[in-house]
Amino acid sequence: xxxxxxxxxxxxxxxxxxxxxxxxxxxxxxxxxxxxxxxxxxxxxxxxxxxxxxxxxxxxxxxxxxxxxxxxxxxxxxxxxxxxxxxxxxxxxxxxxxxxxxxxxxxxxxxxxxxxxxxxxxxxxxxxxxxxxxxxxxxxxxxxxxxxxxxxxxxxxxxxxxxxxxxxxxxxxxxxxxxxxxxxxxxxxxxxxxxxxxxxxxxxxxxxxxxxxxxxxxxxxxxxxxxxxxxxxxxxxxxxxxxxxxxxxxxxxxxxxxxxxxxxxxxxxxxxxxxxxxxxxxxxxxxxxxxxxxxxxxxxxxxxxxxxxxxxxxxxxxxxxxxxxxxxxxxxxxxxxxxxxxxxxxxxxxxxxxxxxxxxxxxxxxxxxxxxxxxxxxxxxxxxxxxxxxxxxxxxxxxxxxxxxxxxxxxxxxxxxxxxxxxxxxxxxxxxxxxxxxxxxxxxxxxxxxxxxxxxxxxxxxxxxxxxxxxxxxxxxxxxxxxxxxxxxxxxxxxxxxxxxxxxxxxxxxxxxxxxxxxxxxxxxxxxxxxxxxxxxxxxxxxxxxxxxxxxxxxxxxxxxxxxxxxxxxxxx
Amino acid sequence: xxxxxxxxxxxxxxxxxxxxxxxxxxxxxxxxxxxxxxxxxxxxxxxxxxxxxxxxxxxxxxxxxxxxxxxxxxxxxxxxxxxxxxxxxxxxxxxxxxxxxxxxxxxxxxxxxxxxxxxxxxxxxxxxxxxxxxxxxxxxxxxxxxxxxxxxxxxxxxxxxxxxxxxxxxxxxxxxxxxxxxxxxxxxxxxxxxxxxxx
Amino acid sequence: xxxxxxxxxxxxxxxxxxxxxxxxxxxxxxxxxxxxxxxxxxxxxxxxxxxxxxxxxxxxxxxxxxxxxxxxxxxxxxxxxxxxxxxxxxxxxxxxxxxxxxxxxxxxx
Ligand SMILES: [Cu+2]
Numbered sequence: 001x002x003x004x005x006x007x008x009x010x011x012x013x014x015x016x017x018x019x020x021x022x023x024x025x026x027x028x029x030x031x032x033x034x035x036x037x038x039x040x041x042x043x044x045x046x047x048x049x050x051x052x053x054x055x056x057x058x059x060x061x062x063x064x065x066x067x068x069x070x071x072x073x074x075x076x077x078x079x080x081x082x083x084x085x086x087x088x089x090x091x092x093x094x095x096x097x098x099x100x101x102x103x104x105x106x107x108x109x110x111x112x113x114x115x116x117x118x119x120x121x122x123x124x125x126x127x128x129x130x131x132x133x134x135x136x137x138x139x140x141x142x143x144x145x146x147x148x149x150x151x152x153x154x155x156x157x158x159x160x161x162x163x164x165x166x167x168x169x170x171x172x173x174x175x176x177x178x179x180x181x182x183x184x185x186x187x188x189x190x191x192x193x194x195x196x197x198x199x200x201x202x203x204x205x206x207x208x209x210x211x212x213x214x215x216x217x218x219x220x221x222x223x224x225x226x227x228x229x230x231x232x233x234x235x236x237x238x239x240x241x242x243x244x245x246x247x248x249x250x251x252x253x254x255x256x257x258x259x260x261x262x263x264x265x266x267x268x269x270x271x272x273x274x275x276x277x278x279x280x281x282x283x284x285x286x287x288x289x290x291x292x293x294x295x296x297x298x299x300x301x302x303x304x305x306x307x308x309x310x311x312x313x314x315x316x317x318x319x320x321x322x323x324x325x326x327x328x329x330x331x332x333x334x335x336x337x338x339x340x341x342x343x344x345x346x347x348x349x350x351x352x353x354x355x356x357x358x359x360x361x362x363x364x365x366x367x368x369x370x371x372x373x374x375x376x377x378x379x380x381x382x383x384x385x386x387x388x389x390x391x392x393x394x395x396x397x398x399x400x401x402x403x404x405x406x407x408x409x410x411x412x413x414x415x416x417x418x419x420x421x422x423x424x425x426x427x428x429x430x431x432x433x434x435x436x437x438x439x440x441x442x443x444x445x446x447x448x449x450x451x452x453x454x455x456x457x458x459x460x461x462x463x464x465x466x467x468x469x470x471x472x473x474x475x476x477x478x479x480x481x482x483x484x485x486x487x488x489x490x491x492x493x494x495x496x497x498x499x500x501x502x503x504x505x506x507x508x509x510x511x512x513x514x515x516x517x518x519x520x521x522x523x524x525x526x527x528x529x530x531x532x533x534x535x536x537x538x539x540x541x542x543x544x545x546x547x548x549x550x551x552x553x554x555x556x557x558x559x560x561x562x563x564x565x566x567x568x569x570x571x572x573x
Numbered sequence: 574x575x576x577x578x579x580x581x582x583x584x585x586x587x588x589x590x591x592x593x594x595x596x597x598x599x600x601x602x603x604x605x606x607x608x609x610x611x612x613x614x615x616x617x618x619x620x621x622x623x624x625x626x627x628x629x630x631x632x633x634x635x636x637x638x639x640x641x642x643x644x645x646x647x648x649x650x651x652x653x654x655x656x657x658x659x660x661x662x663x664x665x666x667x668x669x670x671x672x673x674x675x676x677x678x679x680x681x682x683x684x685x686x687x688x689x690x691x692x693x694x695x696x697x698x699x700x701x702x703x704x705x706x707x708x709x710x711x712x713x714x715x716x717x718x719x720x721x722x723x724x725x726x727x728x729x730x731x732x733x734x735x736x737x738x739x740x741x742x743x744x745x746x747x748x749x750x751x752x753x754x755x756x757x758x759x760x761x762x763x764x765x766x767x768x769x770x771x772x
Numbered sequence: 773x774x775x776x777x778x779x780x781x782x783x784x785x786x787x788x789x790x791x792x793x794x795x796x797x798x799x800x801x802x803x804x805x806x807x808x809x810x811x812x813x814x815x816x817x818x819x820x821x822x823x824x825x826x827x828x829x830x831x832x833x834x835x836x837x838x839x840x841x842x843x844x845x846x847x848x849x850x851x852x853x854x855x856x857x858x859x860x861x862x863x864x865x866x867x868x869x870x871x872x873x874x875x876x877x878x879x880x881x
Contacts, residue, residue: 184601188593222601222604223605238697238699241612257699267866318855604855618868653786767807767824
């Protein structure tokens, strides 16, 4: 996309308007994509350093050890910083901007046949707010206090007194504002800019997923913004929103007014953070749905039930949050309530996953790279989801809470789950975005090692967690006797993690190679039905389509009996 | 690039883009202030009985009552400004918008005296959880007023009037959409006033 | 609001706006006076919130035109208000539940 920088000297101003402060949803989508992929890589590197520390506690960190001071050994505080920043960056700067900012921005207008988002300037503002938030977050590493080290959950009272948190909070306020602007825009775009004939039940699953996701962001993020403001007040103005009376630190009573409650933070935080889980997974489910239908050459099985399940999922995600708080001393009545809602919310997820599995039945599947990632997503997300059930039940959660089991669980959902779906999406829509095909060989070289090493990292976490090893220990649990039986897995997991990093090389090479030397792609390389494939590849600047679009049919009319080809585009009358 | 439904309503939804947009934005604002109101109730229940009432009595009810009336007036003049545009009377629009701007300045001035009065008596956000939530809620509300004020000044000065000459309908829509935001700010105050000052 | 208002019907609107303005002013005075009544705390909260809700409905209904607004916006707001109450009351109830009084949370309200 950035290849015509050679005429950059002639049209200096033009270049900036076109590629930097552009209001074209496609350019903004690509900006989001590049920025968030870089953040994902950065978040991954933080994790690699942590994994070294866990596998070989107290030894010198190779390559980057000099950053960490004398001997290149990671101090516990630094480990805490890396942990907090890994979570924050991966979720708020990596996956959400990639799934909603990049994919949503680029594809939603195309999938509904629109020329752009409803508010193009707001769209650019949303990207730049995100960018500034990201820069502030990263800058905290270079501040005298260092980066935040209270975990991505930032539980008070610790977070109110621990170094680095102020910058974290300010950055979060930027990121939340950016998400709000972006998701507002997506909702209005989907409601208002659908082309004639594109009724709600004809919308593709990806657009549906973005629609529900945007509502979650609009309604669940503001309470976290409120909470961030309160915590900022606690740190800067000396208030006691989250600090109880008589708080004792290092053996002395802290000089504060008191009267606050740490639980208030947990409620406001998890009111966002549970819906956030669905913000992470719904776009992924949407992407996988598109790719499954396309590569099985069959209509998605149970399209309507999937759509209703997504809506129900979004709705229910607002009333389950306290399953993260069973250990706060909540009584049985409320535990039972939240445990029940949690079990109920697993039903729509299972409906969606089952529909996807059934969609495979009897299909003549094309095993190309996007499809491999989408297929791998199904069992990986399945493992992630099913291991969540014991955490949603109050009794078993008491044992498993804050162990590596939890880490294993949500990483299965997000890493081989969401990230695989996002990889699938990149491979699938790359020809549309750039007009070039990606290499299948390199794609498979990316997929298979990634799948193996993902499991190599996260599967042993269940073993460690079931043995009771706590998360967030800088030494990985060496100092605990009950951990001794399972600690040998640490080295295995860390090596898997490093290998996972290496397996991303084919992906990066593939992107650049395809961009410059890739085979040219036509409009519809996958023979797909949805509207974005009616636009030229890449779509025209500012107007997207070169013909007038009208929709006549539902989203996935593959292998219709009697039709002359095995797919009928939505736009065909 | 021509984005549809900027001026004319879409047939099946009956809406223009900006109106739907502002309502979704206001929905998120409801949740933002909702989070803070939730904090208020949470803290009030955790406080010693009578504590919140005692601290609330430090606040000046007359000042807040005047401010309530000022804000309601600004809201009414805002809707009158929009109605004037609907009746194609631009000079009246400028007058009513001017009143709205004046009202918000009065509101901010009174708020300034309220805050400085508190600080003069050594009352700070850190004094107590009531004062903490009082300053946070009203402070955030004041930020909303200031934000609105900036937009109103933009609409008051001639830079924005070109649009009225070229696309009067779109200009009227902008005022309506901004008006919705301004009424919402008034709405928040309608709840803040009894909750913080009177209870 | 549809845009085919002629000036005459707009003037009807203006009359309504002024009436609402008057009502809001009166209700402001009422709520201040009510706070001087010798009411128990819960009665006082109840009364003040009722008055505030009436004022809010007037602003929403007339200034913000909600009474003639499209269904889609109404539904978005209904959903928001639902989640608003979820966010206010569920933390409260679970917090009372922390104190070990699970079945009688409403007494505290
Ligand atoms: Cu959860």
